[in-house]
Amino acid sequence: MAAAGIPKRYAHCTLGTFKEKSPLLKLVRNDIQKFVDLWPHTEKGKGLLLVGECGVGKTHLAAAVLIELITADKPGKMLFNNFQDLIQEIQASFDSDHTPGKAEILQPLLDADLLVIDELGSQKPTTWVQDILYYVINTRYNDEKTTIFTTNYFDTTDASKRESLADRIGTRLRSRLFEMAWRYEITGVGDYRRNTL
Numbered sequence: 001m002a003a004a005g006i007p008k009r010y011a012h013c014t015l016g017t018f019k020e021k022s023p024l025l026k027l028v029r030n031d032i033q034k035f036v037d038l039w040p041h042t043e044k045g046k047g048l049l050l051v052g053e054c055g056v057g058k059t060h061l062a063a064a065v066l067i068e069l070i071t072a073d074k075p076g077k078m079l080f081n082n083f084q085d086l087i088q089e090i091q092a093s094f095d096s097d098h099t100p101g102k103a104e105i106l107q108p109l110l111d112a113d114l115l116v117i118d119e120l121g122s123q124k125p126t127t128w129v130q131d132i133l134y135y136v137i138n139t140r141y142n143d144e145k146t147t148i149f150t151t152n153y154f155d156t157t158d159a160s161k162r163e164s165l166a167d168r169i170g171t172r173l174r175s176r177l178f179e180m181a182w183r184y185e186i187t188g189v190g191d192y193r194r195n196t197l
Contacts, residue, residue, distance in 0.1 A: 001070055004078045010063035014071075018060055021189055025057065028184045032061055036068045040075055040113070045144030047114075049181035051151055051165070055191030058150040062116045065148060069114070076113030083133070087123045090132065106132075110139050113146065120151040121168030130170050141176045149181060 001011070015033050020026040028050075035042055048065075050058040066078045086109070090102050109115055117136075123129050140147050153165040155174075166174040177183075 001067070004066050004070060005080045006063050006066055007080070007082070010059060010080075011067075013060045013063040014067055015061075015064045018057060018064060019192070021192070024186065025189060028061070028186060031182075031184070032065060036065055036072075039069055042146065045141070045146055045180060047147040047149070047181045049149045049151070049177055049183045050186065051154055051183065052186030052189070053191065054152060056186045056189045057192065058186065059118050062118060062148045062150050066114065066116060077108075077111060078114050079108055079112040080116045080118065081109060082118045084119055084122050087129055087132065106136060109136050110143075110145075114148070115140065115145065116148045116150075118150050120149045121153045121165055122151075125168050125170070130173075133169060134173055137173050137176060137180075141180055147180060149177065154185065 015029055015036065018025075018029050020029055032048065035048065048062070050061060052058055063080060066080055069076070070078055086105070089105055093101055093105060137147070139145075151165055151168075153163060153168050155165055157164050157167070165177075
């Protein structure tokens, strides 16, 4: 579990502890349960793209997949990674001779049989960030490795002028995600964190 890099906040997450506050969430949870049940015999290289506003349960579901697979002792290297943290770690590697280099940091992401990339598009899309993201996702795409993505960015811009997912990660990568992942758009569900106050 520790080797998978699941954050402490999500270490309790299972599909059983996921609160289905709407019929849509129940449908998404049931489909994800089927994904877990079929692993590692899911469609080769086909993962999940969980899209929705903050607090709808995307990260809970993504972490739950890893936890359920690890708990069931299913085969494969599992890894959870927050994209913002990854970029910070790579940037820090430029400032020190004692930290691992970019290649060492990225290799586990390329090797994992199942990788969760949480908060896709959260980092400001500089050319450097897009190059890193393209390298990781394109390598996994070519190697038919399964990836689960979570993001707050939808495929279309909205009235608030928020950027689309393609604006954040580039059209080439967005195109690959169509083939790499089943897309679940979680809408009409409030932020559960607001209800915990």
